[in-house]
Amino acid sequence: MLRRERWRLLLVLVVVLAALITVFPIKGRIRLGLDLKGGAHIVLQAKGTEENPLTGDSVERLLAVLRNRVDQYGVTEPVIQRVGGDRIIVDLPGVEDPQAALELIGKTALLEFRPVLSVSSQVPAAPHRENYDSDETFQRAQDRWQEAKDEIDALAVSMEERQKDDSSLYVGRDERGTVYLLGSPAVTGRDLQDAKTSYDNLGRSVVTLKFNSEGTKLFDAATRDGVGKQLAIVLDGAVISAPVVQERISGGEAQISGKFSPAEAQRLSIMLRAGALPVPVEILENRSVGPTLGSDSIASGMRAGLIGAGLVVLFMLVYYRILGVAADLALGVSMLLLFAGLVSLHATLTLPGIAGIILTIGMAVDGNILIFERIREERRSGKTPLAAIDSGFRKALTTILDANITTLIAAAVLYYFGSGPIRGFAVTLSIGIVTSVFSAIVVTRVLVSVFAGTRRGSWLA
């Protein structure tokens, strides 16, 4: 073996050793994307209104409130970042209930206590055909129901007329469709000190509020003036309940009871503690993957990768024999380096990223094929085995570089424009191209030299 080849062999051994130390044990070393470990990716658009325009400050406060909510909800390693002027990306790894996460992030959670000025009757439940004996009785019931509904709608219209004259008033509806005309807010969520979930004596989930000193004063005044009247609890414009004030409450505590599940009550109290969003938000994009699908994706990706790699290894062995052994070993080194690259660049592995790795398996042996075909041609033109190997590698080099740089250009563009999963694909593809070029022109070369040295090139004859 030539002196130069010895240095190459040493280089390969050092690189492989370093890669092994970087990669093993693999568990926990590779950062998984949300599509593999499960979680929610949410993109929010902050929306200013006329009274509440969007400013740099309000977006900053929005971020703070969101961070607060997410922290209290107990998500590990969340990512909350501002993109451009008015968009926010929220990544919540490991969230099991995507719907709950959406509500936690997207709800403004503006709480208001407003005195009830007037109220409609409750909208009765719509009649069901099964409960009536004949079509006529059903029809009559439907007419009666429609009449009641029209009456309430008419009342709502007249309430809205009054609201136009006095902008401090508010017309709200509750879940059952009852319409309320409400006075200006007596107390709001801004004056809260704490919010907790508990159960009332009927076993229902409730949210217990504790006002700060300002809120305690305001709530005291509202209940003092409103004994015997209804006080509506309004959340994001919807009336949750409108209990009648039994007595003046000066202790600064109140209870919200609605039809909450324990989880909903939990979320509401988190949102009330963290405060209302300073500006409303719209959910532009949301992608949530459950943990089972993520681990399924990893498993099927691994299976596809192993099968694919097995087929390629087999093909190279059958077609190129001993040179195939070199190519297969080089493929192994290339994959090892790919994973080492992922680990040391702290890259995130996504599902398309796994596809990129599998694609690289096929492309990694391409360099070897180019070289081997060249060596064959050089042999045919009459060169000795060692000379053929030497010029085969030399002539294939520029072709290998040219062919791979174009794919690298495409991958770079994908990295620049893509987000999340696609970016993961661009990363694995790029690293894969670099490691497979390295393994073809350095690793394969060393292996072929070693083989040629031990068997004196007789196998190439």
Place this chain on the structure above:
Amino acid sequence: MFAKKTFNINFMRYKKVAMLLSAVLLILSLALLVVRGLNLGIDFSGGVLVQVELSQPLPVGDLREVLRNEGFSGSTIQGYDEKGIIIRVAADTDEAQVQVLQALKQKDPDLKLLRLEKVGPVVGRQLRQEAIFATAIALVGILAYITFRFRFRFALVSVAALVHDTLITLGFFSLLGREISLPFVAAILTLVGYSLNDTIVVLDRVRENWKEYRSLGLDNMLDKSVNQTLSRTINTSLTTFLPVCALFLFGGPVIADFSLALLVGILVGTYSSIYVAAALLSEWYTRYPAKS
């Protein structure tokens, strides 16, 4: 082991046939793209995607009926194994997700939610523009690189070959009505790189043979180049095809369309790197010989 035969196929004799075939495929693809269009997924058109695992297998027709009753008539339902179902709905309201899920729960209360996606129309439009822009940038970058490394004519025929591959793959997807999603764009851009990789190896050999074989005549020289690189072209395509095929078969439903696009692209790309680039060069240099 190197006693294997060398190829000596007279490719350029059939260049007219090949160009006709390519032209027909291209026209068919373009017609499909214009008439049928592409089935844009929610990534580009906006909408809601819900993927669930049912507790027991249910006929897709039943699910379609419940969804229709809830007012989601334009939904697509794709079953990918016995219990796995992916539903896509064009609606973009926040409630749509909940409504779809509740409608499904009427049929199967114990289903498990695997994936939930919502893309608003604004983001959809933006992603669409970015995808087109990214493809254009990649093409320009690659064109610049090949012009720098080879001759301009080589750059143009290799870009023609990759446009050929990309259009036929898109046409195939239009024919099948398969969904176009973000990973599909990644597949197309990879294909752009891959298709060139293949073509470049052939053109590289043409460049090498250029001086030596100009005396042989253009077509013989091109034939020689294609034949010399033929076993490499076929072997590389095969070693790329095999793993992607495994990915298509075993990689799960989320990535299946991505792999399919690559499979089609690899097949068309192999053909085009053998034929399209060389045949175009042959025509071009026959009609307008190089000045030098």
